Amino acid sequence: MNDTCALRQALRESLPDVDHVGFAPDRPPAFTYVPPSHAKALDPEVSLVEGIRGSGKSFWWSHLSSEPHRRFIGTAFPEIRFNSHVRVEQAFGAQATSENAPSQDVLAKLIQHFPARAIWRAVLAQRAGFAAPYPAGGQWLERVGWVHEHPEEFDELLLQIDRQLEEQDVTLVVLFDALDRLAEDWQRIRPLAKGLLQIALDLRATRRIRFKIFLRPDILQDREIVGFPDASKLLARKAALTWRRADLYALLFQCLGNAERYGQAFRGLTQHTGLLWKRSEPAQAWLLPGPMRTDEHLQESVFALLAGKAMAAGPSGFKRGKPYTWLVNHLLDSLDQVSPRSFFAALRQAADETPDDHPLAIDYRMIAKGVQSASQIRVDEVTTEDYPWVDLVMRPLRGRLTVPCAAQDIQELWRIDGTLESLLDKLHSSSGVKLPPQHLSEGHAGVLADLESLGLLKRLDDQRIQMPDVYRIAFGLGRRGGVKPLK
Numbered sequence: 001m002n003d004t005c006a007l008r009q010a011l012r013e014s015l016p017d018v019d020h021v022g023f024a025p026d027r028p029p030a031f032t033y034v035p036p037s038h039a040k041a042l043d044p045e046v047s048l049v050e051g052i053r054g055s056g057k058s059f060w061w062s063h064l065s066s067e068p069h070r071r072f073i074g075t076a077f078p079e080i081r082f083n084s085h086v087r088v089e090q091a092f093g094a095q096a097t098s099e100n101a102p103s104q105d106v107l108a109k110l111i112q113h114f115p116a117r118a119i120w121r122a123v124l125a126q127r128a129g130f131a132a133p134y135p136a137g138g139q140w141l142e143r144v145g146w147v148h149e150h151p152e153e154f155d156e157l158l159l160q161i162d163r164q165l166e167e168q169d170v171t172l173v174v175l176f177d178a179l180d181r182l183a184e185d186w187q188r189i190r191p192l193a194k195g196l197l198q199i200a201l202d203l204r205a206t207r208r209i210r211f212k213i214f215l216r217p218d219i220l221q222d223r224e225i226v227g228f229p230d231a232s233k234l235l236a237r238k239a240a241l242t243w244r245r246a247d248l249y250a251l252l253f254q255c256l257g258n259a260e261r262y263g264q265a266f267r268g269l270t271q272h273t274g275l276l277w278k279r280s281e282p283a284q285a286w287l288l289p290g291p292m293r294t295d296e297h298l299q300e301s302v303f304a305l306l307a308g309k310a311m312a313a314g315p316s317g318f319k320r321g322k323p324y325t326w327l328v329n330h331l332l333d334s335l336d337q338v339s340p341r342s343f344f345a346a347l348r349q350a351a352d353e354t355p356d357d358h359p360l361a362i363d364y365r366m367i368a369k370g371v372q373s374a375s376q377i378r379v380d381e382v383t384t385e386d387y388p389w390v391d392l393v394m395r396p397l398r399g400r401l402t403v404p405c406a407a408q409d410i411q412e413l414w415r416i417d418g419t420l421e422s423l424l425d426k427l428h429s430s431s432g433v434k435l436p437p438q439h440l441s442e443g444h445a446g447v448l449a450d451l452e453s454l455g456l457l458k459r460l461d462d463q464r465i466q467m468p469d470v471y472r473i474a475f476g477l478g479r480r481g482g483v484k485p486l487k
Contacts, residue, residue, distance in 0.1 A: 006265035007306060007361035011351035014259035015252075015344050029072035030258035030285030032063065034080055035247035036294070041239035042073075042080050044173045047200045048234060049214045051241030052455065053381055054339030057214035058094055060241075061177035064212075065090045075280050076287050086171050089127040093177035100127065102140045104181055107192060110144055116195025118148040124199065127174045128209065130157045158206070165208035176213040180386065186436065190224045197225065201234045214241075216386075221453065222438065245328045248343045249303060250293040257286045269305055273298060300324040307350075307362040323364055330371045330469040334458030342470060345377050346370035372473050379474035382456070389436050390456065392426070393419055393447055398476035399485075404464040411444040420444065 016027065034042065041049045042060065051057045063069040065088045074083050082088070092101035101123045102110055110119050122144040125134050133150075134157060135142050147154050165172055182192040193215075200211035220226060226235065243251075256266040257277055267277050267286065275289035291298055303324045310317035311326050321329070327346060331338045347362070350370035354363040383391035396417035401409060414420060420443065427436055438453075439446030448465070451457040458466045467477055476485045 003265060003269070004359065004361055005356065006262045007269065008351055008354060008356075010256050010259040010262035010266050011306075011347065011361060013261060014255040014263070015348040015351065028258075028285070029066075029069045031255050032069055032072060032076075033247075033251040033254040033288070034073060034077040035243060035250065036079075037240075037242055037244065037247065039077075039079050041241055042082060043239070044081055044086055044171050044210055044212070046237055046239045047204075047211050047213060048197075048220070048238035049212065049241060050217050050220055050238060051214065052217065052333070052335070052337055052339055053386060054341030054378075055241040055243065055337070056340065057216075057241060058177055061090065061093045061175050061214055064088050064173075065175060072280065072285060076285070085169055086173055087165075089172065089174045091123050091127055091174050091176050092179075092182070093175065094181075098140060101176075104183060106140055107182060108184075108188070110140060111188070111192065113141075114144050114148050116192045117198055118144050119192070120196050120199040121154060122147045124174060124203075124209075124211075125154065125157065128158070128161045128172060130154075130161065158209070162206045162208055170208065172209045173212050174210070176211060177215075179213070179215050179219055190222065193219060193222075193225045194228060197231065197234060198228055201230060204233070218438075218454065243338055243340060243343075245325070245338075246294050246296050246299060248328060248338060248340060249296075249299045249324070250288060251340055252343070252347065253292055253299070253302065254288045257288060270302055273302070296324075306360065307367065308360050308364050311364050311367070323362075323367055327367055327371070331374060333455035333468050333470055334452065334466070335455040337455065338470075339378075342374040342378055346374040349373040371469065375470050375473035378470050382454075382471075387454065389423055389426075390451070390454075392423055393451070394475045395419075402478035402480065403472060404460055404466040404479075407445075407448060407459075407463065407465050410448065410465060414444055414447075420447065 014031070038056075040046060042064070049057065049060075064082060070082050070086075070088070073080050090100050095101070095103065097103065098106045102119065107119065122140065125147060126136060126143060130136060133146075133153065135146050138146075161172075176196060179193050179196070180189065183189045196211070196213065200213060203209050203211055220235065220238070253266075253270075257263050257270075259266065263286065270277075270289075270292070273289075273292070275291060277286045277289060279285070280287050292302070300322065304322075307323040309322060311320040311323060312318075320326075328338055328343070331342045331346060346367065347370060350362050350366040353366040353369055354361070383394075393414065396413045396419055397410060400413060420440070423436070423440070427440075437447050437450040439449050442449070448457065452459060456467065456471050458468065460466055467475070467479075469479075472479060473485050478485055
């Protein structure tokens with residue numbers, strides 16, 4: 001096998017399938033990369049970590065509780081404070097049972113009888129290992145009932161655990177994720193999410209016990225969730241899982257260098273840089289050289305060896321852009337963020353579609369197809385799992401709009417289609433609409449504002465509306481000179 005084919009195979013075997021794109025729980029530690037900007041987010045003292053879909057919230061929820069992954073992080077990224085002095089416990093998240101925390105169905109039953117604060121205090125008691133008289137062996141109904149009826153005893157046991165942790169020089173961090181799965185609709189999610197944040201704030205008074213909650217930005221934008229006394233003290237310490245362009249390529253190179261069969265081909269490709277890959281023996285992983293993590297000029301030269309220097313053929317092909325910058329630019333949402341999931345989905349598609357006889361590992365034309373695929377995946381996630389109402393308001397615009405356009409053009413199509421009336425009908429039906437627009441009461445302008453806050457739309461300086469390619473392509477909107485929309 002020649003070097004080009006080996007590099008293409010390295011891409012195919014190191015980039016995960018689109019169902020998991022970079023964040024499958026069973027991915028070996030070698031495929032873990034911590035961007036410098038994530039150091040604060042992973043600090044045990046930071047209780048709130050926000051991130052868009054695909055930014056790594058569930059990844060860290062699962063991997064921080066994995067000893068092999070934490071050990072690798074401690075070796076490869078010593079600036080991260082998740083070490084032997086931190087004990088991690090999973091609570092609510094992408095779980096199938098109620099072992100670590102009540103599932104959605106159990107929460108629905110509990111909230112009928114107890115305040116949300118009592119539910120999360122019981123989860124804390126369970127994960128912290130409270131002793132008798134707390135009924136650790138009972139069901140959640142019994143546990144929450146005891147916590148609700150015995151507030152003084154709870155406080156005494158919490159103080160006891162905190163003192164023990166202090167003597168052992170250990171910090172307990174309890175992880176929470178997927179708050180949109182707390183209940184079926186926004187109205188029932190709000191009190192549970194608010195109660196959870198209140199307990200996280202209460203724990204700031206302890207020395208060694210912390211909640212770390214991974215959540216989407218829209219949760220923190222809801223006034224009914226963060227509208228409690230001293231919430232600002234919690235919000236002031238929040239951190240964000242953001243990915244710069246250099247971070248995305250560093251993650252890609254870390255994965256390529258650790259491809260099981262063809263990683264050597266990529267590590268050999270980078271020898272011209274004069275940098276050496278070091279081996280981390282405990283995790284059997286190759287560590288990305290430091291300059292390849294942050295030096296964009298170096299990263300661009302390496303990626304050019306994989307995908308070329310231009311997005312078109314001929315001596316003037318560079319006028320259409322360079323693959324290194326073009327790919328990320330076309331995956332940005334209107335908040336100027338790119339998720340590793342979208343980035344990997346585009347590259348995986350490009351590698352799979354590149355012909356075996358192509359002189360480079362990735363054909364630049366396949367990068368454009370990869371962006372189309374990533375756009376479809378992104379839109380499916382938004383409209384199927386997160387905000388089903390988005391599909392309803394975008395459907396009348398498909399094939400009938402070219403961006404940038406005036407806000408009035410969108411609103412007129414909604415008026416003709418009766419879009420908001422249909423949305424209100426669904427809200428009032430028995431099925432309902434999960435997480436509806438927060439500003440629906442403000443009419444068309446309110447829905448546009450919600451689409452902006454979610455990163456789907458952007459208002460330009462001249463007040464026209466633009467939609468980034470990562471959404472525009474799959475939603476079927478046109479743009480002059482842009483990647484063709486999907487039919």
